[in-house]
Amino acid sequence: xxAEYRFKIxxxxxxxxxxxxxxxxxxxxxxxxxxxxxxxxxxxxxRLEVEERNANVTLQVWDLAGQKRFEIVRQSFYRGARGGxxxxxxxxxxxxxxxxxxxxxxxENVGKEIPLVIVANKVDLEDSRVVTTEEGKTYxxxxxxxxxxxxxxxxxxxxxxxxxxxxxxxxTSKEQxxxxxxx
Ligand code: G3D
Ligand code: MG
Numbered sequence: 001x002x003a004e005y006r007f008k009i010x011x012x013x014x015x016x017x018x019x020x021x022x023x024x025x026x027x028x029x030x031x032x033x034x035x036x037x038x039x040x041x042x043x044x045x046x047r048l049e050v051e052e053r054n055a056n057v058t059l060q061v062w063d064l065a066g067q068k069r070f071e072i073v074r075q076s077f078y079r080g081a082r083g084g085x086x087x088x089x090x091x092x093x094x095x096x097x098x099x100x101x102x103x104x105x106x107x108e109n110v111g112k113e114i115p116l117v118i119v120a121n122k123v124d125l126e127d128s129r130v131v132t133t134e135e136g137k138t139y140x141x142x143x144x145x146x147x148x149x150x151x152x153x154x155x156x157x158x159x160x161x162x163x164x165x166x167x168x169x170x171x172t173s174k175e176q177x178x179x180x181x182x183x
Contacts, residue, residue, distance in 0.1 A: 004058075006058045006060070007060070008082055009083045010062045010084045011023055012085065022158055024152070025152045026159060027045070028044075043060050048163065062077055081106075081110050082169050083116065083117075084106050084115075086102055086118050090122050116145050118140040121149075123151050124151040146168060
């Protein structure tokens with residue numbers, strides 16, 4: 001019998017890196033170019049089978065927008081989060097540099113034990129790519145994070161990125177002897 005898990009996760013990263021596009025691709029399997037700017041914070045739910053851990057996971061994916069500066073929004077955004085995707089845009093180096101800030105914010109709000117996956121998004125834009133696979137991997141490995149390269153546009157590796165995070169969260173929750181339901 002498969003184990004059942006429920007996890008809340010957060011999408012982190014600079015504006016326009018593709019957090020909403022990834023979430024939409026993952027939860028609804030489509031891509032909207034004119035997706036309206038996320039207002040406040042919102043979540044989508046998706047159930048996922050993780051064969052590698054013989055588990056079914058219900059993910060509550062929280063996506064945050066510009067109002068990050070409002071403390072109250074930030075608190076409810078992070079409350080109960082068990083993991084996060086740290087997203088950057090491979091065509092904009094600044095978004096890669098800023099991963100450090102997002103990591104710190106996650107640590108401050110959730111704690112250093114939160115599993116994070118670094119997601120290098122927009123790999124379909126090969127010609128404008130400025131951050132290499134090597135750089136992304138080196139950063140992720142140095143931090144002890146998993147790494148995934150995705151394209152919300154083509155759908156490449158999107159589910160895999162979330163799945164990697166699921167595996168890390170399952171392993172963490174097992175370590176914490178927190179058996180089944182989380183939220
Ligand atoms: P955010 O939620 O992180 O702020 P969005 O980012 O999901 O709103 O995406 C920002 C812009 O990048 C959008 O373009 C979106 O279509 C585009 N985008 C997101 N993911 C990808 C991807 O994997 N490949 C490509 N080529 N574009 C992507 P617009 O023009 O609508 O602002
Ligand atoms: Mg958004």
